[in-house]
Amino acid sequence: MGWLRFFRRRYWDDERARELEAYVEIETDDNIARGMTPQDARRAAVRKLGNPTLIREDIYTMNSLRFVETLWQDFRYGARLLRRNPTFAVIAVLTLALGTGANTAIFELVDAVSLRTLPVQHPEQLANVRIVKTREGRTGSFQGNWPNLSNPLWERIRAEQRVFSGMLAWGATRWNLASGGEARRAEGLYVSGDFFSTLGVRALLGRVLTTADDVKGCAAPGVVVSHAFWQREYAGDPSAVGRSILLDGHRLDIVGVTPPEFYGVEVGQSFDVALPICSRPMFGGRRSGLEESDVWFLAAFGRLKPGVTIEQANAQMDAISSRLFAATVSPHYDARLAKDYEQFKLGALPAASGLSDVRSSYSDPLRILFGVTAIVLLIACANLANLMLARATAREREIAVRLAIGASRSRIIRQMLSESLLIAALGASAGLVVASWFSTFLVSFLSTDTNPLFVDLAFDWRVFAFTAGMAASSCLIFGLTPAVRATRTAPMSAMKSGSRTISDSRERFGVRRVLVVMQVALSLVLVVAALLFVGSLRNLTHLDPGFRQEGVLVADVDYRKAGVAPDALAALNRTVLERFRAIPGVDAAAQVFSTPVSGNFWNQNVLVGGVEQPGSVNFNGVGPGYFKALSTPLVAGRDFDERDTPAAPKVAIVSEAFVRKYLHGANPVGQSFQIAAPAGEPRPSYTIVGIARDTKYGNLREEFSPLAYVDVDQSEDGDLDAQFAVHATTGLTAVAAEATRTLVQLNPAISVQYQTVQSQIGRSLTRERLMATLSAFFGALAVLIATIGLYGVMSYTTARRRVEIGIRMALGANRGSVISMIVREAGMLLVAGVIVGTALAMLAGRTAAALLYDVKPWDPATLAAAVGMLAAVTLLASWLPAWRATRLAPTAALREE
């Protein structure tokens, strides 16, 4: 029985009522039998029974869980109060929803990116095996997101390790799904045969890849696709298994689909298609990396054997390092590089939550945003505390009456707290909705079309606990003080007469003033942060990078399937270029190795006058017309032209910074430099024919550094793909469509994909844009909430001082002086808030410094602007209630007494 009675308490109450009624009737009968009149008989019976309601109540509470019952009562009471005051309810719930929602969203990201473990069996047993120590870094070709290991090295590790029950390796890549024309990219993984079995991932349909699939020379490897890809491309059709798929022009069979929760082992990235590593020669061309130990494209995990700790695994990796590296030295290395290589050290690191790029690049921004949203929540809580205090004051007499007739203080505090809890719970539930919008927005903000961010935002217990915890603590922050203060009033003084005195007790206003000062201070911090981040972004987007950003289309053209003979390549590139230049609206086009700030790097050491120069030089390969297309002026000399054939002497154009650093002011045109090469190999020599203006190379934040351009028409590497930069004065979408048409006309097997210089730069500024957008939004929100708070306090205090104002005006004070008296009071709050806020902003500035560009964390102008903005809203928030108070006729105010 026990608590089951709780749900039947109404039934029992009815039963008792009937039973007691029966008693009265029987007793009445007895009394009549004793000779009383019917009326007297019934009256006596009722008297004998006593108070039936009391008896029923006793029984009712026996059936009830006392605490739950009163809690429920309190909640209903709170809900009624909220319904009666919808403005307050809406403001309270809305501000809390924004506060908790923003916090939860950021927490969701942190959770997904760094707290959650991989969706595989026993992720805690996984260790990431990688090179942990090198003297000067590694040399060679690096491919994919985590080029930790080369294939020869990986195979040796797998063969010689004794600490893992299984190992797996993978390398990320992209494949083109289209047969020609504009490319459609699939995120690909090369996986070792034991990848799925070691992770413990089973196929949802068909089978996963096994060691039998991953044998050297595999001709027709099976393809495993992800659940998301299967849904997207095949609409979840089970017959997809067994069908073929086109990857970079190779037709391969799908053998299985992975389960929905498995997105891969890189957090922030999801895979579409997985192939065994042995299939690389099919796609990789000349250097597939299966045998070369200077092609870095793999990352590896091991699953620890039972009883083996990560430290033991790490020690074994360290121990086998020298043998492994000695056995895998690349023949491309000279003696110095080989010696370095042999001293590399392997290590094993915990990898339960996988590898993540996002984790490292966004940990700072996320931390700052966490702080920002926490401050917003604090401001919202302070604001609510203020509103609750005002309400508690209005209910002072009610509470006094209840205390006087015997309610305990704790009971009243509990009641007022449950009201706060109700608000907090409503706010947090609305916050969960806000959070889901907001986190989706964040993910789409951080995703770019060329680098989609995949974050599994599934709601988990951590997020729930976080939000609930936030709701509870915000409830305590904004609800406890008003509740405790409300019960501290002596019933007598609260109930005394009108209870309105000329001036209110200073003490109560103390708390409310402190709250307003806190709000002003915290908003100042956020406004300063917003101005700094927006300023940084503005500086970055308005700086002159040395090249044109608008209207430049970047076309990546892939000839690999087009059956182009190596000696026809140059001619084909020229034809493509001519066709591009003929597109209406296009005024310049050129071939290029890589457009600036695209994320590609090529650097070399150079020799001038036979002497190796300090530092490395950034290189780019460009064709004639590049400087016109990108609008980078040549300050001396000439552009590349048709004279510069592969047979002619090699020429180069260098940047002003190159001239400054290496040529020391001598007339550079006509001078030459060499590219450093290992001893015994030829050092290509270049004659400088022109000087170009400095441009940014890797990103917009860097200083101008030495840059050398070589002519792509003189290179002989015969790559089967080419990049073109096309400048057009008309819309780029139309130009891209026209360009695709032209290419398909030329050869339907040519595939192409487009970007714009602007989008490449935009991508490089994602972090800055994120910080600027969000801090501006939250700064504005903070100011809005603080203004509401200030306005609330000011209109409340002026309302309480109406009599005083009335007297002052009756005695001849003019309107202006009364208004200025009140505004001055608000001004004092502002000054206090600004002082505290400035100190806080200076502390906070240090954290943000790394994310700023060309603004100092404590920039006086920024601070002044923020203070000015807050002053303006303070003025508005206090002037309005003051003006309203003075419009009241003094007699009206005085008559109220």
Add this chain to the structure above:
Amino acid sequence: MPKRGNPPIQGELLQGTLDLLILKTLALGPAHGHTIAYAIEHRSEEVLQVEHGSLYPALHRLEDRGWIASFWGTSENNRRARYYRLTPKGRTQLAEQTSRWDEIVRAVNRILRPAHE
């Protein structure tokens, strides 16, 4: 109607005594609340007065423990009334509680009337 002599004891029954008295009364046969109160008062020669404010909660408590069960029946003068009867579990309880009561009475008596008297 209380008689002269010792004033009736009201509302200060020893904790648990009322339960015992109810069980004992019901051991004689099913009865409704009015009869139970009357029987206790009558058989104690009007010394024990049953307060209805405690009787009904006590009945509820006993029923909740499963010592008594209730049903609606018709009273002597044809009124609908809620009747209570002893359950087997209640009968065991009655025996246990009675011997416990005897023990208490003996213990209290040993203190109030020492053997040498």
